[in-house]
Amino acid sequence: xxxxxxxxxxxxxxxxxxxxxxxxxxxxxxxxxxxxxxxxxxxxxxxxxxxxxxxxxxxxxxxxxxxxxxxxxxxxxxxxxxxxxxxxxxxxxxxxxxxxxxxxxxxxxxxxxxx
Amino acid sequence: xxxxxxxxxxxxxxxxxxxxxxxxxxxxxxxxxxxxxxxxxxxxxxxxxxxxxxxxxxxxxxxxxxxxxxxxxxxxxxxxxxxxxxxxxxxxxxxxxxxxxxxxxxxxxxxxxxxxxxxxxxxxxxxxxxxxxxxxxxxxxxxxxxxxxxxxxxxxxxxxxxxxxxxxxxxxxxxxxxxxxxxxxxxxxxxxxxxxxxxxxxxxxxxxxxxxxxxxxxxxxxxxxxxxxxxxxxxxxxxxxxxxxxxxxxxxxxxxxxxxxxxxxxxxxxxxxxxxxxxxxxxxxxxxxxxxxxxxxxxxxxxxxxxxxxxxxxxxxxxxxxxxxxxxxxxxxxxxxxxxxxxxxxxxxxxxxxxxxxxxxxxxxxxxxxxxxxxxxxxxxxxxxxxxxxxxxxxxxxxxxxxxxxxxxxxxxxxxxxxxxxxxxxxxxxxxxxxxxxxxxxxxxxxxxxxxxxxxxxxxxxxxxxxxxxxxxxxxxxxxxxxxxxxxxxxxxxxxxxxxxxxxxxxxxxxxxxxxxxxxxxxxxxxxxxxxxxxxxxxxxxxxxxxxxxxxxxxxxxxxxxxxxxxxxxxxxxxxxxxxxxxxxxxxxxxxxxxxxxxxxxxxxxxxxxxxxxxxxxxxxxxxxxxxxxxxxxxxxxxxxxxxxxxxxxxxxxxxxxxxxxxxxxxxxxxxxxxxxxxxxxxxxxxxxxxxxxxxxxxxxxxxxxxxxxxxxxxxxxxxxxxxxxxxxxxxxxxxxxxxxxxxxxxxxxxxxxxxxxxxxxxxxxxxxxxxxxxxxx
Numbered sequence: 001x002x003x004x005x006x007x008x009x010x011x012x013x014x015x016x017x018x019x020x021x022x023x024x025x026x027x028x029x030x031x032x033x034x035x036x037x038x039x040x041x042x043x044x045x046x047x048x049x050x051x052x053x054x055x056x057x058x059x060x061x062x063x064x065x066x067x068x069x070x071x072x073x074x075x076x077x078x079x080x081x082x083x084x085x086x087x088x089x090x091x092x093x094x095x096x097x098x099x100x101x102x103x104x105x106x107x108x109x110x111x112x113x114x115x
Numbered sequence: 116x117x118x119x120x121x122x123x124x125x126x127x128x129x130x131x132x133x134x135x136x137x138x139x140x141x142x143x144x145x146x147x148x149x150x151x152x153x154x155x156x157x158x159x160x161x162x163x164x165x166x167x168x169x170x171x172x173x174x175x176x177x178x179x180x181x182x183x184x185x186x187x188x189x190x191x192x193x194x195x196x197x198x199x200x201x202x203x204x205x206x207x208x209x210x211x212x213x214x215x216x217x218x219x220x221x222x223x224x225x226x227x228x229x230x231x232x233x234x235x236x237x238x239x240x241x242x243x244x245x246x247x248x249x250x251x252x253x254x255x256x257x258x259x260x261x262x263x264x265x266x267x268x269x270x271x272x273x274x275x276x277x278x279x280x281x282x283x284x285x286x287x288x289x290x291x292x293x294x295x296x297x298x299x300x301x302x303x304x305x306x307x308x309x310x311x312x313x314x315x316x317x318x319x320x321x322x323x324x325x326x327x328x329x330x331x332x333x334x335x336x337x338x339x340x341x342x343x344x345x346x347x348x349x350x351x352x353x354x355x356x357x358x359x360x361x362x363x364x365x366x367x368x369x370x371x372x373x374x375x376x377x378x379x380x381x382x383x384x385x386x387x388x389x390x391x392x393x394x395x396x397x398x399x400x401x402x403x404x405x406x407x408x409x410x411x412x413x414x415x416x417x418x419x420x421x422x423x424x425x426x427x428x429x430x431x432x433x434x435x436x437x438x439x440x441x442x443x444x445x446x447x448x449x450x451x452x453x454x455x456x457x458x459x460x461x462x463x464x465x466x467x468x469x470x471x472x473x474x475x476x477x478x479x480x481x482x483x484x485x486x487x488x489x490x491x492x493x494x495x496x497x498x499x500x501x502x503x504x505x506x507x508x509x510x511x512x513x514x515x516x517x518x519x520x521x522x523x524x525x526x527x528x529x530x531x532x533x534x535x536x537x538x539x540x541x542x543x544x545x546x547x548x549x550x551x552x553x554x555x556x557x558x559x560x561x562x563x564x565x566x567x568x569x570x571x572x573x574x575x576x577x578x579x580x581x582x583x584x585x586x587x588x589x590x591x592x593x594x595x596x597x598x599x600x601x602x603x604x605x606x607x608x609x610x611x612x613x614x615x616x617x618x619x620x621x622x623x624x625x626x627x628x629x630x631x632x633x634x635x636x637x638x639x640x641x642x643x644x645x646x647x648x649x650x651x652x653x654x655x656x657x658x659x660x661x662x663x664x665x666x667x668x669x670x671x672x673x674x675x676x677x678x679x680x681x682x683x684x685x686x687x688x689x690x691x692x693x694x695x696x697x698x699x700x701x702x703x704x705x706x707x708x709x710x711x712x713x714x715x716x717x718x719x720x721x722x723x724x725x726x727x728x729x730x731x732x733x734x735x736x737x738x739x740x741x742x743x744x745x746x747x748x749x750x751x752x753x754x755x756x757x758x759x760x761x762x763x764x765x766x767x768x769x770x771x772x773x774x775x776x777x778x779x780x781x782x783x784x785x786x787x788x789x790x791x792x793x794x795x796x797x798x799x800x801x802x803x804x805x806x807x808x809x810x811x812x813x814x815x816x817x818x819x820x821x822x823x824x825x826x827x828x829x830x831x832x833x834x835x836x837x838x839x840x841x842x843x844x845x846x847x848x849x850x851x852x853x854x855x856x857x858x859x860x861x862x863x864x865x866x867x868x869x870x871x872x873x874x875x876x877x878x879x880x881x882x883x884x885x886x887x888x889x890x891x892x893x
Contacts, residue, residue, distance in 0.1 A: 001708050001709055001710070001713060002703060002811070002815050003703055003709065003812070003815070004709055004713050004714055004716075004717045005717065005750070005811070006808050006811040006812050006815065007717065007721075007808055008717040008720050008721060008750075009807055009808060009811055010804040010805055010806075010807045010808030010809075010811070011720075011721040011724060011725075011804055012720065012721075012724055012743075012804075013800075013803055013804040013807040014800040014801050014803060014804025014805070015724040015725065015727070015728045015800070015804075016800075017679075017683055017796075017799060017800040017803045017804070018728055018796050018797060018799075018800035019727075019728050020676070020679050021676045021679060021680060021796040021799065021800070022676070022787070022788065022796075023676065023787035023788055024784065024785070024787055025781075026733070026778060026781050026784070027728075027784070028675075028676075029774075030727055030728070030736060030740055031728075033740055033744075033770065034724055034727065034728075034740070034743065037720075037743060037744065037747050038807070040747070041747060041750065042807065042811065044750075044751070044754070044756070044759075045811055045815075046811060046814045046815070047819070047822070048815075048819055049754045049755075050754060050755050051753065051754060051755065052753065052754075052755055053755045054755040054756065054757050054758075055755070055824070055828065055839075055840040055841060056838055056839050056840065057828070057831060057832045057838040057839075057840065058838075059838070061832070062829075062832050062833055063828055063829050063832070064825075064828035064829075064831075064840065068755070068828070069754060069755030069756055070822050070824045071824050071827055071828070071840040071841045071844055072822055072823065072824045072827065072844065074756045074758060074759055074841045075841050075844040075845050075849065077751075077756075077759055078758060078759055078762055078841065078845060079845070079852060079853070079856050081759070081762050081763055081766055082762070082766070082856055082860065083856060083859055083860075084766075085766045085769065085770060085860075086859055086860045086862075086863035086864075087863065088770055088773070089770075089773055089863055089864075089867050090863045090866045090867055090870075092773050092774065092777045093777070093866065093867040093870040093871055094866075094870055095777060095781065096777045096780055096781065096870070096871065097870040097871070099780065099781050099782070100780070104782075105781055105782055106787055107674070107675055107676065108674065108787075
């Protein structure tokens with residue numbers, strides 16, 4: 001079943017890389033968003049998947065009942081999702097500010113501060 | 116004692132700037148106390164060296180690397196140490212007057228003492244690696260001293276050139292010394308020399324000798340590295356006299372003499388060392404004739420002298436080594452004196468141009484006498500010490516393996532010395548007075564300036580007259596170079612032998628050339644740039660800079676996506692290449708365990724991503740991006756991660772809202788890239804995606820390392836009292852991580868607020884975009 005995700009991850013990475021290589025700032029940000037999806041799914045998939053068995057200890061039990069989805073990658077991904085959101089929000093604000101200041105979203109035209 | 120002697124120089128270097136300010140005019144006299152004391156100390160150590168029991172000091176430094184602070188004062192080391200401290204004392208005294216009033220005099224003394232200490236270290240070190248450390252310190256202090264007048268571009272260039280060449284040679288030397296030490300099993304020079312022939316049959320012999328020779332040749336300005344030395348004449352004259360004539364440039368020669376018992380005597384050694392020495396010697400002698408600047412004239416003749424020393428070491432017979440050591444001493448005495456005289460002339464007349472100097476003996480009688488003595492020694496006239504050293508060199512050449520050719524080149528060098536000696540030491544003082552007012556009315560400088568050349572000239576005379584005593588005195592030094600005890604008998608009169616006839620021939624031809632010096636100079640000065648090799652260095656340096664610049668322009672071109680492209684392409688190449696060639700792409704076993712709606716979820720995400728990247732409308736791109744995010748959260752939900760699904764769902768909604776808000780203010784999508792660039796990016800993107808798929812498949816094909824989640828599952832309820840293990844991990848087991856995460860969000864929120872709400876009011880820091888700049892072709 002991970003095999004499907006392997007191709008989804010590859011597709012997302014390809015889309016993300018393509019968008020990151022655009023000259024337009026806004027397209028780059030879409031690439032960034034796709035990249036975080038791809039990375040999260042990568043962590044998820046390589047830790048192996050378990051269908052429909054969340055890592056929740058049932059009432060009365062003291063331990064997880066096997067089989068269960070691995071909670072550790074989930075914890076990592078949860079952090080990652082939130083951090084990506086922070087980065088995304090900041091990047092969007094930065095893009096907005098940059099456009100207001102420079103009047104362009106073409107990365108090639110933004111060299112004024114870099115020389 | 117040896118450690119203290121070297122250390123005192125470094126201590127003095129630290130104290131010098133402060134003391135120079137306090138002492139004022141007396142600084143030179145006070146500072147000279149240290150080298151004079153050291154001279155006396157080393158002279159006192161002589162008898163021990165002569166008895167074959169030299170003073171040694173050993174202190175462990177990094178024993179694991181074979182690096183120890185071991186020093187040994189045998190004959191050769193002491194000869195060098197005495198030259199360093201003796202001439203050093205005169206130069207310290209002279210420098211105080213020569214640079215009197217210079218605001219950087221303190222710095223001058225500081226580096227001069229660093230050099231003196233480092234050079235003593237080179238001469239006295241008994242450990243190959245320790246020798247290298249001091250060797251590099253001399254290069255460094257030479258750099259600082261050549262560039263003393265750092266406000267002049269030529270001085271800076273000459274300093275850099277000297278540093279690059281001697282420093283580059285130093286690197287080769289280090290490699291060579293390491294090879295030598297590894298091959299011999301010891302880095303202690305005395306132990307190495309004791310092994311005798313073992314080093315010569317070691318398989319590492321050829322590379323080790325080659326690298327060591329590069330180091331020695333660069334330091335001693337041998338062809339093809341000779342050109343840095345004349346350029347180093349940008350240094351203040353006392354520095355030229357000290358570093359670039361008497362001591363530092365002889366470090367290479369010292370090293371060759373020092374290692375000659377272990378490495379010398381092979382065909383390779385004789386051919387390379389002798390050949391390079393002979394070439395340098397002739398080249399220096401010829402190029403010297405083209406010069407009109409006193410210091411450059413002396414510098415080329417120093418190159419020639421260093422060539423002769425190298426040649427003699429290459430010949431390698433006990434006779435030749437004896438001649439080398441004696442010539443080394445004679446050269447240090449007369450060349451040091453002549454450089455100091457050149458400095459006096461420059462100081463008193465304001466010019467170093469030999470065509471403008473003449474008849475100065477009336478104004479500067481003492482200097483004229485000192486210069487005359489040194490010049491006669493250099494020309495090789497009896498009863499001066501130069502005569503003896505030249506006779507020995509001729510005898511060594513006559514008995515050497517090179518036949519008439521060898522004799523001819525040595526005589527050519529001798530003739531060159533005669534011409535240079537006459538031009539520097541005699542012509543400025545005798546003959547017609549020039550019409551030039553400043554030159555004609557020059558007068559004698561103070562005692563601290565003429566004392567140095569006078570003492571050195573008297574030493575040349577004394578050493579010649581009391582040749583027998585000097586012979587006994589240099590014996591231990593020659594013994595260090597030959598590796599066997601020798602008795603050196605020096606005398607002014609060797610009888611009517613072939614060397615004497617050669618001497619007469621040398622003087623006659625030299626006199627003729629001196630008479631014809633002007634036409635020769637004019638003819639040669641046209642050749643000078645061609646033979647100077649300086650142009651080659653400049654071209655090489657320019658080429659290196661051009662390559663560095665082109666490379667920087669290519670890799671650091673300021674385009675963000677170019678950097679990304681490079682990173683991605685490199686990853687594809689290295690990781691993908693390794694994966695395909697070394698490991699092979701894996702294939703998971705449970706391929707068929709796929710349910711239909713899983714394929715649907717995956718397809719949904721991929722289609723959404725495709726729309727997001729191809730859409731020409733901003734809104735549909737954002738919608739598609741949101742759809743992809745919701746698809747991902749469905750995946751989480753399906754595979755037992757409800758927390759992830761929930762978070763992803765919330766965050767995705769927020770992100771879409773943010774995108775919409777921001778994109779409302781941003782321009783429409785336009786196609787900026789060319790079709791070619793798009794095609795290239797598609798290829799790169801597909802390769803990157805394919806690589807990630809292949810990596811995931813490969814990872815899935817190998818068994819998973821047991822997760823620590825079992826532990827979390829077992830203790831979540833019992834110890835943390837939580838039933839959702841993911842939540843327990845986040846807020847309890849890895850609570851600090853979550854704290855960090857919250858901090859990041861806080862910082863991001865602050866940043867967003869600042870970007871959206873704050874407006875720059877100060878125009879100086881205001882709009883970073885400079886329209887004029889952006890249009891000038893960037």
